[in-house]
Amino acid sequence: MVIINNYAEFESHLGKEMGLSDWHKIDQAQINLFADATLDHQWIHTDPEKAKTDSPFQKTIAHGYLTLSLIPFLWKQIVKIQNLKMEINYGIESLRFAQAVVVNSEVRLKVKLASIVNLRGVTKANIGISLEIKDEKKPAFTGEVVFLYHFED
Template sequence: MRVFTGPDDLQSNVGTEIGVSDWLTVDQERIDQFAEATGDHQWIHVDVERAKAESPFGGPIAHGYLTLSLLVPLQKTVFRVDGTKMGVNYGLDKARFPAPVPAGSRIRSRIELVDATPVEGGIQVKFRHTIEQEGAAKPACVVESIARYYF
């Protein structure tokens, strides 16, 4: 677990890979729960039999936005920022989904600290997440997440 102690520590680590998360299984139950929570019940995600028969992926796949939503639990296994009053998600840049995440796959995030810029009361930090799928040649997702930490 990487621990950042404040804005200066974050700024001094710009351009470095800060770690790789633990593996997380994206099972059909999680996909179904995401579909229920978001109202996105497209058959390629939730109709197992149809996805096996008709999908070019050979079975159901996770929603791209489900993969994005897993950034938080994945990054919690990699780092934390101590001494903050609060941290907030500020947005995303350059989100891409080069490969699908089949139900039952294991994913992890390789995280690089891309930028750290002071803002009033804190610091804005950009991380590049490369979401790797176990055994796959291409990443499932590459995205830059932006967070603000207030001290």
């Protein structure tokens, strides 16, 4: 795990891969909970019987936004940012979904510090992300997420 206490420590990782999270299994229970939370009960996510016959994947698939929602959880397995007043999810840039995540797949996050800037005492970090799917060549998605970090003085 990478530990960061301030802007200078964060900046030392510029252009470098920062690590990989643990594998996380996305099961049907998690997919169903996400469907309930977002009111998105499309059968391709929530109906295993229909998916067997009508889906090109022959299984249910995780919502794309479910896979995105795992970013903070998986990011915190890779990097521990200390000495903070506050952190903010600020944006997502150039995101592309490349492959569906079928039920019971395991995924992990791969990250690289793409850019970092000090905005009058606020650290803006663009993190290159790729959500890998175990035993698959293509990732679920690639892109950049943007976080704002307010370090203590």
